[in-house]
Amino acid sequence: MSILVDKNTKLVVQGITGREGAFHATRNKAYGTNVVAGVTPGKAGQDVEGIPVFNTVRDAVEETGANTAMVFVPPRFATDALYEAIESGVELIICITEGIPAHDMMQVYTHLRRGSQTLIGPNCPGIISPGRASVGIMPTQVFNPGRVGLVSRSGTLTYQISKELAVLGIGQSSVVGIGGDPVVGSSFIDIVTRFDADPETDLIVMVGEIGGNEEEKAAEFIAANVSTPVVSYIAGFQAPPGKQMGHAGAIITGSSGTAQGKKEALEAKGVRVGTNPTEVAQFAQEALAAL
């Protein structure tokens, strides 16, 4: 098994006729993902490398039975695209777009969480279940089928760590980039929960970075609820403590958001934290060997 995307995924790509949308939709299809439709308003009837284009997501879903939407729409139109995807009824929405205003995402998030659909992103690299499906912009050659579930806030760091795992002969059940924005549809906790329930995931690698307190919350959650072993990496130890304007932020989280603080929170709950991508891959290897 795997999580979120697999052979049952039927993907509609919103913004498929744009430069990046066309490039990555085509690559996803070439990887074996079932890309059933694209959407660009006003371009119904065209096709991108054989993928039929529709005017609206609803049309695409009705015609093709798409169950997953990928949003590749520029930021000023992406909020609308997200609501359109939600209203089309697809189970899973993956938003690659970077630069969506935080106020828009607060509203999208609140709306979405009242229903049962899943949003990954925005500002994320997507999801790959190696050998089954790739939805997003990840360079597929660094991923191999295997039994590690990888979840990360950072796109390029995800590739780096997957490459380090590949060097050690370790593959992944699924790799999920949850996105780097302050408001993303799915948290570490959401994805860790899915991996924990996946019988083909033996180990979870969680890749965090400075800012916010999602890693700290995940540490608590893992200790209380997760039976699958977890190892972690946090980026940003060399980030200088910045000036902060106003003081409201620090009061709320009660967390410094530093890499050191996150590392300590995770280690306090028994999660090993590597100091660099190579070391976390070694920790993963050791954890798998101990199973």
Add this chain to the structure above:
Amino acid sequence: MALPSGGANCLVTTSQGRRLDLFEYQGKQLFARHGIPVPSGEVADTPEAARAAAERIGGKVVVKAQVQIGGRGKAGGIQLADTPEEAEAHARNILGMDIRGHIVHTVWVEAASEIVKEYYASVTFDRSEKKPLVMLSAAGGMDIEEVARTQPEALATVHIDPLTGFQAHHARWLVYHAGIDAEAQGGVVKILQQLYQAFTDLDTMLVEINPLIWTAAGDVVALDAKVTIDNNALFRHPDLLELQQSVTEDPQERLAQEKGVTYVKLDGDVGILGNGAGLVMSTLDVVALAGGRPANFLDAGGGSKADEVVAALEVLLSDPKVKVLLINIFGGITRCDEVAKGLLTALDKLGATLPIVVRLDGTNEDEGRRIIAEQAPANVVVEPTMLSAAQRAVELAKGV
């Protein structure tokens, strides 16, 4: 280490979309447009202009340094003036002052207020709850983090559903629970509503008033203004775009701002260019673990095209402290061949001779490596892994 340019929380913001911090006077001007009472005032960038402003305002005035850092009062950056002459003298002292690394270029001259009580009010984006959070306290005028720690009961807070917004009952709940004086409650309720409106209308991440004062005349007035705008939303605020001004004294950070490059100066000698905030932060960490000192954080971003790589390299190569460049790219949406082409173009244009260590992986990696192998000058070396590239760069920086 050097402080980064613009943006609360520095590097944190590079992975969150940049934020635009406004000066007090800009915040107050926006507050005034949203109906929030502020003392009348004027901006001045010379002592003479401060005097003229004080004459127009009339009576006692306060001359306030405009810098985006706390502790101005303690540093002598806020002075009361009884006369226009005094205002001029204070402005002469304050302008050019260095407040914790921030040079004062502007003062705000405003009518002095007679303060009866100082309160605190803010609306901020609560990243953990993914909702706006409104906070109110009767213990204003001091460090609000200290208040939260020592007398949490003095701080009333309420989360707002972003779909239904701030209602009058939220404001009433806050004033009753924050212990706002009965005579001031009406004014505070009104300001909270306007403050929330400003928070959403302006796409801010933070609007904070500390102190919010209750005056002898019975008015409730914002005596300070901290406003942070979400840069991702600037496309729908062309008027705010004009406020986006250079606040940094550092030549590389200024150049980076002009070129739209996400750059933060650090104090080492290994110049770093990478793509994606997480990978760049990790690169800094790995350079430090290898015994080196990163000169900067530079995220060329997703989808880096050749032009963007050229702009990024221009910023890095303009820093005389940089002894070696480390280019660490893992292509996803970024294509390695574009990075390689950008590097060649930049070297052609800038003629750099310092050692450059390149690591390319990911989308179109073979093409990227081929371009460098065939066309790059001898000072460019390619390393197969991030770790080996960092080690090589550190050795070269140390002259090994």
